[in-house]
Amino acid sequence: SPISMWRVLRVACCLVPVNCAWTGLLGLTFDSNSPVEAKSLACPSGFITGIRVKYGRTRQEDRDLYDFKLKCQNRWTSWSGLFFKSEVEDKTWECPSKMYVTGMEVKRGRREWGDKDTYDFKLQCSGVWQTFLGMKFGGEQEHASSECPSGEGSSGLKVFRGFVDWGDKDLYEFDLHCKSIAQNLASIRGLPDLKMLGLPRNTLLWDGEQLGSWLDALGLGQLAPFFMFHNVNGGTVFLLTEDHLRELGFSLVGDRLYFIELLTQLYDDIVQWSASLGVQLATHPVPPLRQLGLSLQPTSWTVKDVCKVLKAVGLGEYMELFVEHRVQGDVLFNLTEENLKEMGIEKVGDRLLIADIVQTLYEQVTGWQQQQVTKPQLLQLSGA
Known part of the structure; x- marks a missing residue:
């Protein structure tokens, strides 16, 4: 029965030390009239930085099978070991550089015709929700999520799978493990x-x-x-x-x-x-374009305009290289660090600074940075 299944899951969640901060089950619909499969994945150190999910479908038994692996810093764990076969798809999501998982959202779908149960997954990376993985999905029934407390990151995941014979239902539940950043620093x-x-x-x-x-x-x-x-x-x-x-x-x-x-x-x-x-x-704010007499549409800039920005951020020594290589506004956003190296910019820090400013400029002019932050609120290189 559903009640007995919740008891099974609660017992499974308690088989860890008291100081292990599991956030608790997401609250998705769960039941099983066969033994519940339970698997755990954990990072030996640091936090989860990505997830990989594979989905299999057995047509004869109408089983919808998922298995999971985690990325811990720069290394992937093994698959969780849930029963799996007949792979249909395999999806991966990784947090942006230097970010780590702080939450997870799962949505469940069900199509009675064909007894098909589908799930899709979304990560929260350092407090910012990402998009769903894009797994095959249909007939949405519900969704649930869990987040680590402030100042903590996720270092482990528990997965539970139940199966109900009537309707061939494959049901999944999840539990995140969180630990404090301070605790991780101390290690x-x-x-x-x-x-x-x-x-x-x-x-x-x-x-x-x-x-x-x-x-x-x-x-x-x-x-x-x-x-x-x-x-x-x-x-x-x-x-x-x-x-x-x-x-x-x-x-x-x-x-x-x-x-x-x-x-x-x-x-x-x-x-x-x-x-x-x-x-x-913030690291490297873009200089005020209007004060430099520049258009707010960088793709229209001449090489001379690009050089104005270089000079404004203290990189005037490279203006001749940009002139020599004809780097103007219509190619600026295609400029890579490898291009900068080829142009003769040997210093790593200068290449990174140029690349970071170009990226910041791109985000600014394409409207990706919607929130306006006043100068006193902004931590940056030029302020305290």
Whole structure:
């Protein structure tokens, strides 16, 4: 009966230590007159950053089978191990860079003709709801969601599957595991205390020397000169990838992976801190176009107009390269970091700065940034 099934699920959810913060079942319709399948997936460290879902349909038995795997930081777990066959589709969603899962929404569909049960899934990444995966879906019946408390991220997922013979119903329920960002920070080796180092809490404001102090505290001080040479500072350090780190002198795999993990934790910390202050983070705001005498439609800009923006953000030394390579407004938004490198911009930090400003400009002119934030509310490189 439904009551006995809820008891089974409650018992299954309690078979974890008390300090494990499971958010509770989503509340989707669930029943089974056969043994409930229950599987758990968990990240050994850090938070979930993506999900992969595969769907199988057995026509003879009218079974609708789903299985799941999680992305933890940069690595995928194995499949959960739910019974599965006859794959129909496989979908993946990953959170944007440096973001992690903080919630999940599931919608359930049912078509009585053919006894078909379908589900689709949506993640919340660092407080921002994404779109549904786009699984095959029809006959929506209900949807339910769960979110981690403020200051926490999801590090695990439980999946329950029940089957009802009458109508060949495959029913699923889910439970998210959340843990605090502070707890995760404490688990990372050697994370230095910014206050003890005399560094600003707003890491976006760090200059090259302050970033060097942080590197030194990590035991990576020998690499600080490379960061200085490449103009990498607090505003661009979070844009670094493993390929960039190779350019910056990280020859050891362990050091690169260690540094990327610490960057993720540092980013989590500043996001949590800014949220507690009620302010919005920003790195490289676009200079006021009207004051520069520029059109608000960058695709109409000449090379000279593009150079005005470069000069306004302190990158005037590259104006000749943009003129030489005829980079004007109609190609500006197609410009990649690889293009910048080909043009002769060798410094990693400068390439990242240009790419970030172009992206910010694109979001601004296409109306993706709807919320207007006044200057005192905005944490950025040019302010405290």
